[in-house]
Amino acid sequence: MSIFGDFVRRGLAFIVLFIHLVCGDVSYSIPEEMKRGSVVGNIAKDLGLDLPTLSVRKARIETEDNGVKYCSLNVQTGNLMVEERMDREGLCEKRASCVVKQEVVLENPLELHRINIHIQDINDNSPQFKEESIKLEIQESATRGATFLLDEAHDADIGDNAVRGYSLQENDYFKLNVKSKGIGRKYGELVLDKELDREDKNTITFLLTAFDGGSPQKSGTVAIHVTVLDANDNAPVFSQVVYKASLPENESIGSVVLTVSATDADEGVNGEITYGFDHVSDENQIFILNPQTGEVKVGGIIDYERKSLYEMQISAKDGLGLASYATVIIEVTDINDNAPFIHLKSLSNPIPENVSPGAEVGIFNVQDRDSEHNRQVRCTIQENVPFKLVPSIKNYYSLVTTGQLDRELVSDYNITITATDEGSPPLSSSKTIQLSVADINDNPCV
Structure with a gap:
């Protein structure tokens, strides 16, 4: 009676399972x-x-x-x-x-x-600049009040712990103007405060410091090297402010995603444009930018499940350092490249042959790393066995008995569970479990 009572209680627990789903x-x-x-x-x-x-x-x-x-x-x-x-x-x-x-x-x-x-x-990252130094070439004919864009510092932290401002080492020629772009992003501009004279001084060096708003505050510095020469008065101009593209996650390495393009009204070295990523990031490892043509190519493995959207800043600089910036947004689309996988969470083995129909003997969890319809999964087991799968909470299934067991007729069952997703083409995986039927004293002596 104790074994039978235990499985009666399990059957009742299975029924309660559907009552306590909230x-x-x-x-x-x-x-x-x-x-x-x-x-x-x-x-x-x-x-x-x-x-x-x-x-x-x-x-x-x-x-x-x-x-x-x-x-x-x-x-x-x-x-x-x-x-x-x-x-x-x-x-x-x-x-x-x-x-x-x-x-x-x-x-x-x-x-x-x-x-x-x-x-x-928490404030566990310091502001960092892309390069160890910023090199600028400025003509001595530049007028007082002229501005020169500086590389933005980046801080992996957010909110108050991100970059809050910049300070400039005191010098005779430049002041600093701090501006904002986007949400909470700040960058600096050098402002010419005193006219340059190449014959008097042809190089100027000072430090730019970026600091965050954390406590304690963290900072990072970069050296600015200014070379004084003669006139480059036009910065490159991109054909678009934002470039957008979409590609599947199985796009082959070397494929061209898009091409950025900028023009410069100057001639000679002043009009020669070089493209580059604005700062070092993981995206720069996934995508390759041709500095001469502006082609953006796939350079690494793309995985939608790891990241589905890339946003990068690209610069166009002319031969003497004037620059402009554009944003590249690449959207990754999902393909059905992950088969479902089945996890056995709980299993009663062996089971007595007098277990009641409807008793729960196992619990399974089914997952698929793909998205939307590609991760919708159906589970089945083979026919002609006295068991069935019952969907439970979310991606959980219960394995329950459907009929009376008899160890004298069948003492072991090999049950194969197959999970198939709804992708195109569909992917599937299987898991086989072995269940033994335990004997009870249900036959008289002969």
């Missing part, structure tokens, strides 16, 4: 770079669960896409602990909101709670 979200806010073992919050308290329940129902942390488990659960205390380093810049780059999603899974009955961990930025 699961609440729990949100926490923590600073990035918390040490491993740090306490994020108390799951038991925040979900209203008593501590014994966590252990009895096999409470654990899962990820929405079976990616990195950044947290772990201490079932003895109910504390949610930091398991892996969470670097906001690595996870979310410049996005204002950075959320790591984890899930609390409890069994018998199956219950799922989403955990949203908001990662707050």
Whole structure:
């Protein structure tokens, strides 16, 4: 009666599973770079669960896409602990909101709670310039008040921890004008405050400092080298302010994505244009820019699941250093390049031959890294076995019995589960599990 009663209770738990599908979200806010073992919050308290329940129902942390488990659960205390380093810049780059999603899974009955961990930025990056020095060539005929664009400093942090301003080392010829572009981005212009005389002084050197708004404040410097010579009075002009392109994630290396183009009204060396990326970033490793033709080509592996949109700043500089800038936006489209994968989360093995039809014997989780319809997955098992798959919460399935088992007729079952996505062409994967039927004393002596 105890074995039969246990499986009756499991059957009831399976029914309850469909009654308790409404699961609440729990949100926490923590600073990035918390040490491993740090306490994020108390799951038991925040979900209203008593501590014994966590252990009895096999409470654990899962990820929405079976990616990195950044947290772990201490079932003895109910504390949610930091398991892996969470670097906001690595996870979310410049996005204002950075959320790591984890899930609390409890069994018998199956219950799922989403955990949203908001990662707050700390000032762990200093402003940096693209180059170690900025070289400018300015004609001695330049008039007082003339402006010269300086390279923008970049800081991987956001908000107050990003670049807040610039300062210029005191010198006899130039002042600094700080301007804004985009949302919160700042750059500097040199303003000529005293007319130049090449015969008097043909080179001028001073420092430009970029500082952020964090506490404590961080800064970065670059040396400015000015060479005084004669007249280049036109900067290059791009044919477009913004260039846009779209390409599939399986685009071959070497393919031309787009071509930027700028013209300069000057002649000779003053009109010779060189193209370059505005600053060093991961995008510069994925795409290659021809400095002479302006062609942007695929230079590395593109993966939609890793990044679906690239935005880059490209400069056009003439022979004497005057420059203008354009934005390149490349959108990556998804293809069905990831097959579904099946994870066995729980399995009762062996199972007694008198188990009731409808009893839950296993739990599976199915994931597909693609997007939209390419990640929609159907799961099936072979026919002629007394089992079926029942969809549960999100991408979870329960394996349940459909008929009476008899160990004397069949003692083992090899069950193959197949997951197929809805991409074109569809991709699929399979997983085979072996279930044994345990004997009970259900036959009289003969």
